[in-house]
Amino acid sequence: xxxxxxxxxGALVLVLAAWPQVASAAEGRFTTFKLPDGNxxxxxxxxxxxxxxxADQRRGGIGIVDPKSGKVEKVPFGEGSAPHGxxxxxxxxxxxxxxxxxxxxxxxxxxxxxxxxxxxEDTGYTNLNTAAIDRKGDVWFTGQxxxxxxxxxxxxxxxxxxxxxxxxxxxxxxxxxxxxxxASLAGSYVGRIxxxxxxxxxxxxxxxxxxxxxxxxxxxxRIWVSEWNSGNVSVYDPxxxxxxxxxxxxxxxxxxxxxxxxxxxxxxxxxxxxALVKFDPATEKFEVFPFPASTANVRQIDGRKGExxxxxSGPRLVAVFKK
Amino acid sequence: xxxxxxxxxxxxxxxxxxxxxxxERAYQKCYSCHSVDPKETGLSGPNLAGVVGxxxxxLPNFVYSPALKRAAANGLVWTDEALDRYLADPLEMLxxxxxxxxxxxxxxxxxxxxxxxxxxP
Numbered sequence: 265x266x267x268x269x270x271x272x273x274g275a276l277v278l279v280l281a282a283w284p285q286v287a288s289a290a291e292g293r294f295t296t297f298k299l300p301d302g303n304x305x306x307x308x309x310x311x312x313x314x315x316x317x318x319a320d321q322r323r324g325g326i327g328i329v330d331p332k333s334g335k336v337e338k339v340p341f342g343e344g345s346a347p348h349g350x351x352x353x354x355x356x357x358x359x360x361x362x363x364x365x366x367x368x369x370x371x372x373x374x375x376x377x378x379x380x381x382x383x384x385e386d387t388g389y390t391n392l393n394t395a396a397i398d399r400k401g402d403v404w405f406t407g408q409x410x411x412x413x414x415x416x417x418x419x420x421x422x423x424x425x426x427x428x429x430x431x432x433x434x435x436x437x438x439x440x441x442x443x444x445x446x447a448s449l450a451g452s453y454v455g456r457i458x459x460x461x462x463x464x465x466x467x468x469x470x471x472x473x474x475x476x477x478x479x480x481x482x483x484x485x486r487i488w489v490s491e492w493n494s495g496n497v498s499v500y501d502p503x504x505x506x507x508x509x510x511x512x513x514x515x516x517x518x519x520x521x522x523x524x525x526x527x528x529x530x531x532x533x534x535x536x537x538x539a540l541v542k543f544d545p546a547t548e549k550f551e552v553f554p555f556p557a558s559t560a561n562v563r564q565i566d567g568r569k570g571e572x573x574x575x576x577s578g579p580r581l582v583a584v585f586k587k
Numbered sequence: 588x589x590x591x592x593x594x595x596x597x598x599x600x601x602x603x604x605x606x607x608x609x610x611e612r613a614y615q616k617c618y619s620c621h622s623v624d625p626k627e628t629g630l631s632g633p634n635l636a637g638v639v640g641x642x643x644x645x646l647p648n649f650v651y652s653p654a655l656k657r658a659a660a661n662g663l664v665w666t667d668e669a670l671d672r673y674l675a676d677p678l679e680m681l682x683x684x685x686x687x688x689x690x691x692x693x694x695x696x697x698x699x700x701x702x703x704x705x706x707x708p
Contacts, residue, residue: 304678306687322678322689346689364689388607389615408619431619431630450619450630473629492631559653561685577687 294556296581297329299336305575305582307394307564309352312373316573317358318582319347326350326358326371329582341369341378349394349405349564359403359415361392368395368405368415368422381415381422390424394435394478394564398459399442406433406446412457412464428466429453435478435522439485443502447476447489454479454489454500469498470507478564482524482545490522490532497522497532497543512541513550523565523572525587531572533562540565540572540585557581610703613696616688623707632686636707638665654683670701 297316299305304322311317316329320338324345328337341347346364353359358371366389367382383390390407397403403415410431413424427433432450439445444457446464452473455464469476475493482488487500491509495517498509512519514537521533530543534552538560542551555562561578572585607615614623620632628634633649644651644659651659658681663669672680674697676690691697 304687304689321687344692348687388612391616391619409615475629475631493629559683559685563687578683 293553293586294583295331295586296556296576296579296583297331297334297336299327299329299580299582300338303327303336303338304580305577306347307349307566308573308575308582309350309358309566310568310573311352311358312356315373316582316584317350317352317371318575319350319360321346321348321363324362324364326360326369327582328373331584339371339376339378341365341380345369348392351395351397351566353397353401353403359395359397361395361405363390363392363407366390366392368392368403370403379420381420383413383422383424387411387424393433394446396436396438396444396446398438398444400459402459404436404438404444404446404457404459406436408433408449412436412446412455414459414462423462425462425464427451428455428464434476435480435490437479437481437487439481439487439502440483441485443485445479445481445487447479449475449477449492452476452493454487456502467500469500469509471496471498471509474498477519478521480522480524480530482528482530483526484528488522488524488530490519492518492520495519495534495536497530499545510543510548510550512537513552520563521565523567525567525572526569531565531567533565533574535561540574553585556583609699610706613691613699614703616691616696617700620686623704625707635704639667639670639701639705639708641665643669652683652685654681654685667701670704671697674700 303320305318306321307319309317318327320327325340344364347360347362349361360369362369367380370379391409393406393408395405406412410427429451432448434447434449436446446455454467457464471494474491476489477492478490480488489498496509516536518535523531532541534541540553557579559578560576566573574583621635623636625636643663644655674691677686
């Protein structure tokens, strides 16, 4: 294995002027935050001390919103950066899937250190999508051109595998046990990755061509799936191999994102209704909360106790929904 | 502090990437969501076979964003020039497009993609 490490000191951190909060809307439970001009929040994740990380796919780097002050801090990753996804590890580090750099990037908010783990040139462009952390602390990621991979966080080594059924790997999640599953949007399946061997097994949802877009594991290690084409939310239980699915309410739902909170309530972004949709698995009831902007284009959901965090990529805002 | 690590690939066929010609390699930026095989439909982006010279939002079986429909109603045709502008920065040309793609900044790469698309009339 050839390993090259280049240390570039002093990643520039730009602290931008305070950006005002936009007035709350939709029952007063949404609060939105303006971002610097041209920023494009694709995904969000919880940062330290109540802050919110966002992946800025258009201007590059990571953004950090402080909801208390409305200030936004930007940390650039260098020329060509265009991250799609961001997650937060148990140590507080952010991990970003940077398709523009064709690299995984970590950002440590405690030290401000940015580390870039590039895929080799001969991999070609992979359209890196989303990341998840397994039980060993290694970081798994998807690439929509038809790959998935892993960063060994101890050695820094990156390994890439060709995904079954070609293009499509999109959202990815780790269960409480640390197993890893991903959704294939174009392949319309859920992949289970054996984290020891790296091999993926295809799990077919019952609805054909459903467009499995994102996945999230609940406290019982069941895998919830947002189905873009079908407008369903579905759940796969690895314990017995069973599936259940429900169509979201309204005409023409398009289920883009799924997130399961700490009470095992399921939150969905529906582009058809332009709404945040809550699903309670216990009662099988939906609640619909219209987004506080037209064509909000919410592409991902994350959260923490009492809060749902949302990137509104249409109006280029970050939002908090109080549960 | 910024650090960069190189990597090793296991189980991935680097030959797959190397065997592609320049057009195919450049088109990988589009490949995740678009096909140039007219029979391959159902992807998250519209089929690109015949897109060069075609009116915008023209495929009957694809649900385009309101932004693309408006642009089509205003006469947008995917000429070389229009494709070049869109590929360079989709959100600059159509701020409400739902295509989440930061653009191809290198003009030669954009030309290679457009020339590749022209192979699929």
